Structure formats: C-alpha cells, structure tokens
Amino acid sequence: MFTLYIIDTCDTCRKARKALEANSIPFKAHDLRKDGLSATLLEHILERVPLAEAINKRSKTWRDLPQEEKDGLDANSARRLLIEHPTLLKRPLLDMGGDAIKVGYRDGDYDNLSA
Template sequence: MLTLYVIDTCDTCRKARKALEDNGVPFKTHDLRKDGLSAELLEHILERVPLQDAVNKRSTTWRNLPQEDKDSLDATSARQLLLEHPTLLKRPLLDTGGDALKVGYRAGDYDKLSS
C-alpha cells in the first residue's frame, strides 16, 4: 500500500490526497506533525531522496531557524534539524514501496497510479 507523508495544514498535501482519492488509489496517510518523524523513518526517506531535496527551505520553519543553523547545514545537522522540526521535510512525499519517493505534488502527478 502507498504511504503519503503529509502535514494536514499543507494545501499541496491536501491536493495530493484528493488526487489519490479521485483516482481510487488506496493509500495510508502519515502526518509528520501528528505522527512524528522517527530516526528510522527519516533514514528510510533519505535512502530514497537526496538530502538537498528533502529539506524545505521555503517553509516558515526554515525561515525561523537561527541563521547559524542554516549556514552550517551539513548531512549530520540536517538530520538533527529534520528530527527536531519534521515540518522542515518537503512534502507531500509519496512512498510507493519502490526505490524512490515522489517529493512534492503537481496536478497530474498521480494520474498514472491505479488501484
């Protein structure tokens, strides 16, 4: 079964969820804010998504970080920040169970998925 990693208040996440529902694709939802982001889940994601693609540098959370945290971002500090602030993870993330995760959503992205 597909897993859609979201934050409930994210408009793009809502659009992605609706697209899956409209296409009749079964999926489960994991809300990063409510359900959390464990170290194991983060590593699962980062095995499939490059770190630079996983950090949402357009988020309010990113903008509110101290400048020194942003300037010194490396693989270790990024992992720590993502665990402390799951809303820094780009979303939605669609896990199809394969080798890659689909990061983000644009209309039509899920049209080829079927139930």
Template sequence: MHTLYIINTCDTCRKARKALEERGVPFRVHDLRKDGLSAGLLESFLERMPLKEAINKRSKTWRDLPAEQKEDLDANSTRALLLEHPTLLKRPLLDTGAALVVGYREGDYDNVAG
C-alpha cells in the first residue's frame, strides 16, 4: 500500500490526498507533525531523493529558524535539522514502494496504480 507523507494544514498535501482518493488509489496517511519522522524513515527518503531537495525552504518552519541554523548546512546538520523539525521536509511525499514522488502538481498521480 502507498503511503502519503503530509502535514494536515498544507493545501498542496490536501490536493494530493484528494487526487489519490478520486483515483481510488489505496493509501495510508502519515502526518509528519503528528506522527513524526524517525532517522530510519528519513534515510529511506534520502536514498531516493537528493539531500539538498529534502528541505522545504518555502515553509514557515524554515522562515522562522534563526539564521545561524540555516547557514552552512552539510549532510549531518541537514539530517539533524530535519529530525528536529519534521515539517521542514518537502511534502507531500508519496511512497509507492517503487518510487518516491516529491511534491504535487495536477496530474502527478495520473499513473499511480492502486
């Protein structure tokens, strides 16, 4: 079964969820704010997406971080920051088992099978 990683208050996440529901694709929801982000789960994402693309720099969480936390991020500090603030992870993330779809735009899930 597919897993959709979201934040419930995110409009794009709601659109992604609706797109899957309308297509009848079975999926479970993992709310990053409520359910958290483990180190193992983060590493499974990073095996399939570049680290530099993992942080959502348009998020309120990013904007609210002190400047010193945003400067000179390396692989270790980026991982630590994401684990401390799971809402920094780009979303929605759809894990189909075979692929990880980062973000959502209309039509992105047209080829996702149930």
C-alpha cells in the first residue's frame, strides 16, 4: 500500500488524494502537521529524496524563517528545521514502497500507477 504524506489544508495534496481515489489506488494518508514528522520518518524520506528537493522554499514557513537560518543551511540544520517545521517538507510525497517516493503532484501524475 502506498503512503501519501500531506498537509490536510494543502490544495495540491487534496488533488493528489482525489487522483489516487479516482484511480482506485489504495493508500493511507499521513498528515505531516497532525501525525507529525519523526526523525526516523524524515531519514526514510531523505534516503529517497535529495535534501535540496525535499525542502519547500516556496512555503510561508520558509519565508518566515530568519535569514541567517536560511543562509547557513546545511544537512544537519535542514534536518533540524524539517523536524521543527514539518510544513517545510515539499508535498505531497507519495511513498510507493521500496526506493520510490514521488515529490509533488500535477494532474495526470498518478494515472498510470498501480498498487
């Protein structure tokens, strides 16, 4: 079964969820804000998604960070920030098992998936 990592209030996450449902693809949803982002889960994601691709630099959370935190970002500080602010993680993330996590969603992305 796939896992869709989302933030419930995110429009793109809602579209991704509807696309999976429309294609009858079984999945469980994990809301990063409500269900949390543990260090173990973050490492699971970062083993499959490059750190630079995992951080959502378009988010309000990113824009609200002090400039010195953004300028001094390295692998360790990025992990700390992601744990403290799960909304910094790009989403939706579709964990398809194995080594595959799809980052983001555009219409049609899930049309050819099979569980």
